[in-house]
Every structure is written in structure tokens, then in C-alpha cells.
Amino acid sequence: SAVISQKPSRDICQRGTSLTIQCQVDSQVTMMFWYRQQPGQSLTLIATANQGSEATYESGFVIDKFPISRPNLTFSTLTVSNMSPEDSSIYLCSVARTVGNEQYFGPGTRLTVT
Amino acid sequence: GQQLNQSPQSMFIQEGEDVSMNCTSSSIFNTWLWYKQEPGEGPVLLIALYKAGELTSNGRLTAQFGITRKDSFLNISASIPSDVGIYFCAGQLGETSGSRLTFGEGTQLTVNP
Numbered sequence: 001s002a003v004i005s006q007k008p009s010r011d012i013c014q015r016g017t018s019l020t021i022q023c024q025v026d027s028q029v030t031m032m033f034w035y036r037q038q039p040g041q042s043l044t045l046i047a048t049a050n051q052g053s054e055a056t057y058e059s060g061f062v063i064d065k066f067p068i069s070r071p072n073l074t075f076s077t078l079t080v081s082n083m084s085p086e087d088s089s090i091y092l093c094s095v096a097r098t099v100g101n102e103q104y105f106g107p108g109t110r111l112t113v114t
Numbered sequence: 115g116q117q118l119n120q121s122p123q124s125m126f127i128q129e130g131e132d133v134s135m136n137c138t139s140s141s142i143f144n145t146w147l148w149y150k151q152e153p154g155e156g157p158v159l160l161i162a163l164y165k166a167g168e169l170t171s172n173g174r175l176t177a178q179f180g181i182t183r184k185d186s187f188l189n190i191s192a193s194i195p196s197d198v199g200i201y202f203c204a205g206q207l208g209e210t211s212g213s214r215l216t217f218g219e220g221t222q223l224t225v226n227p
Contacts, residue, residue, distance in 0.1 A: 001159070031213050042202060042217045043157070058214075092156050099213050100206070102147055105156035 002027055002095055004106035012112045013083055020079045021109045023093035028073035031096040033103065034066070038089045046091075049076040083113045120203055120218030128226050133190040135201060135221040142183035143205035147215070148175075152199045160201075161188070193225050 003026040013019050023032065032049040047055040047068055055068035070076040080087050090110050094103040120137045127133060137146070145164055149157035161172050163179035163186060170177055176189045186205075190197055203218040 004156075033213075033215075042219045043215075044217075045214055048214070094215075096213055100145070101213070102145070102159055102162045103213070103215060104159060105149075108154075108156045110154075 001104050002029060002097075004093065004095060004104060006091075006093060006106040006109050008109060009107065010110035010112075012114060015084050015113055017083055018079055018081045019083065019111060020077050021091050021093075021111075023076045023078070023106055025074045025095050029095040030073070030098045031101070031103075032070060032076045033094045033096075034068060034076070034078045035092045035094060035105075036089045037092060037108070043092065046078070049078075049093075080111065083111075085113045087111065088113045118203060118205055118216055118218040120221060122221060123219065124222040124224070126224045126226065127193055129194060131193050133193055133197075133223060134187060135203075136185060136187040137203035137205075137218045138185040139205055139216075140184070143207060143216075144183070145206040146177070146179050146186040147204040147206065148177050148186070148188045149202045149204060150199045151202065151220075157202060190223075193223075195225050195227050198223060198225050 005024045007022045034046040035043045037043050045058050046061045047057040049055050049068050049070040051070045067079045090108045092108045094105045096103045118137050147162050148160045151157040161177040166183045167181050168179040174191045200220045200222050202220050204215040
């Protein structure tokens, strides 16, 4: 497994603003992912964070709304842009050592948009 | 896209009872994973299954990868209060899909002491 931390752990933001969430892993990993978990719901994959190149977004998610960076093999950021109350969710990063390996999740960032 | 049907949606049991939950899919997966999520935490990996028919245990937890590769179940024996949480199944196609996980809707487990 891997030790994964996320910052911030929670935040309350006003609509129209943006929030950047950080994900840090204690060792190098090949794969990093970002998920959204809406209140009382399951997890939905937002995108795969690719090191040194643009993220790969899932259907329904776009780069303008959720820009992602991954400068190296241990760190990634997700920005939630121009927030609305519908963006209130838990945002989780996950990692896998190599392609096809099991994924481990960070503790999540609880975002409330007012 | 692929969908996972997880059941039951919730369970209320007495301490000491055994629990069973399952996931079915309309398409095959190469890997099945079971996670547990407690309030305020991220999902924690419980068991990973890699081969059709595989039966794997982790303490009081047992999970199986269905022969058809379209289903999996998780059993918890002799439940205890700390088993409370939401259990998620997840299917993964593997390298060709970029390791994407598809999650079930979760089973909320409540254990009464």
C-alpha cells in the first residue's frame, strides 16, 4: 500500500470561486486518479492524472472545470473551478503502483459550496 | 458504460451474525476489489481478486471472483460493531482500460451490539 495525504481535508467556499486540492504520496507511483463522491453516493472517476502530460478525463468532466496537474510521480493537484453548490462533494485521489494494480485512496477533501 | 449492481443497499444485523453482499455486472471484469469506507474517511481496500473462481480471505472477510467474471460476493463472519461502514465493490478491466475502476453503489452495514 501507500501513504496518501490530501490538503485541505475540508473547506467551505463561495460560489464562483476556485479551490485547488493537493494529493501527496509517500513513494513514486505510476498511476494517480481523481474521484468525486457526491453526498450519499458512490465514487465516480473524474480523470486520470498523467505525469508530464494532460489528464485523461471521463465522460461528463472537462478540463476547464477540473484542471489537473501532475508534475512528478508523487504529487498531483485537482482544481474545482467556478464552483457552484452542485460541486459540494468529497474529492478523493487514488494511486496504483503500476497499470492494472489495485488502487489505494487518500482520506478525501470535503468541499461545501455556499 | 459499465454498471455494477450491488446488493443489498443496506443491512441491519446483530453482533455475531454473518453478512453477505454481492455485485453483478452486465460485462466482464479482470479484477474485482472490495473496499470499506467509514464516515469521514477514504475507502480502504479489503480484498483484491484477480482470477475467475478465486476465493480469498482476509481475517473474517471472504470474497470470491465469479466464474463468469461478471460477479463477486463478500462475506463477513461473526460481525462486530467496528464492521459498521459502507462496503463498495469495484471492477477493473485492467491495463487496456487504463486501470479505471467502476464502483458499485455501496452496502451500508449497521451492526447492533
